[in-house]
Amino acid sequence: MTESPKAKPDRIMRPIEPALMHDRVYASLSTAVMAGRFIPGQSVIIREVAAQFETSPMPVREAVRRLVALRAFISLPNRAVQVPEFSPETVRDLCRVRLGIEGLATLWAAENATPKLVKLLRKLLRREIECAGKSDFSGVLGANRAFHFAIYEAAGSETLLPCIEMLWLQIGPYFGVLNGHPSLGRYLYEHERIIERLEEQDGPGAKAAISRHITTAAEDIIASWPKHASATHSGAQQSNEPASSDIDGFVATAKSGRREA
The missing domain is CATH 1.20.120.530 (GntR ligand-binding domain-like)
Known part of the structure; x- marks a missing residue:
């Protein structure tokens, strides 16, 4: 009896994991912003947020970029990010x-x-x-x-x-x-x-x-x-x-x- 070939891993599903992490980080950060976890003028330190998520800075940076586009955060000239000042x-x-x-x-x-x-x-x-x-x-x-x-x-x-x-x-x-x-x-x-x-x-x-x-x-x-x-x-x-x-x-x-x- 010939041995049936082993099933190959489903490679189609592999790229989804990083995308899921991007979405989870964005969902969590946006929920935190809406629930008052950030305050006006507060700095957003990407490496610190990434450490809390136990992930690389990349998904955090992407989530922050989306939040800047939605005016939740602002980018400063020195590439820092913060919550807009109180107004x-x-x-x-x-x-x-x-x-x-x-x-x-x-x-x-x-x-x-x-x-x-x-x-x-x-x-x-x-x-x-x-x-x-x-x-x-x-x-x-x-x-x-x-x-x-x-x-x-x-x-x-x-x-x-x-x-x-x-x-x-x-x-x-x-x-x-x-x-x-x-x-x-x-x-x-x-x-x-x-x-x-x-x-x-x-x-x-x-x-x-x-x-x-x-x-x-x-x-x-x-x-x-x-x-x-x-x-x-x-x-x-x-x-x-x-x-x-x-x-x-x-x-x-x-x-x-x-x-x-």
Whole structure:
């Protein structure tokens, strides 16, 4: 009996792995930006991020390049990369655009609202409350992002969602300014009101509720920046080192190929 030839490795699948790593790194970094893990003016050190991902700098550099194109990061003349500096004008401008686009998405989501969506939003609100009770601000921001995008995805628009993601890549770093803000409880209350309007399929009411939520957050960000900047500057002087990217949780999901909810 002749021995059957051994099956050759499937070479077609081999090139996919680097592409998957590129996508995972980008997904994790973009989620981190939208969830406030980076702050205005923060340097993005590619080799440090690559070390956290346990990968070469190449996929990180590609992810950063994409985020620069989407205005989440900026390139400096010395080839360094950082988050854009704080700008009250930018916060106001993003707020105006968010009111239009995210307000419309919430209006459509109310028309499509189901008990399943309401159940998911209440679960995410409970997660926010639990994280707030443990002073886990990163957890609060992660749940906040998941809460908002559950609503926007329910709008059922493949065109609108990428626009919102681009807005959040720009506004996300500003959310970190609200760490320790006394109005955190008010934001949770506003999320409850949004859920109620969605449950009633009250489109105009849901749009008005999320518009108030977006507006008050923008006002709080602008008012909080001077104090936050002063504290950050003092901490940097004491440590004599720049703040590093707080993306450990997102790195873990990238390595496993899953994205945080």
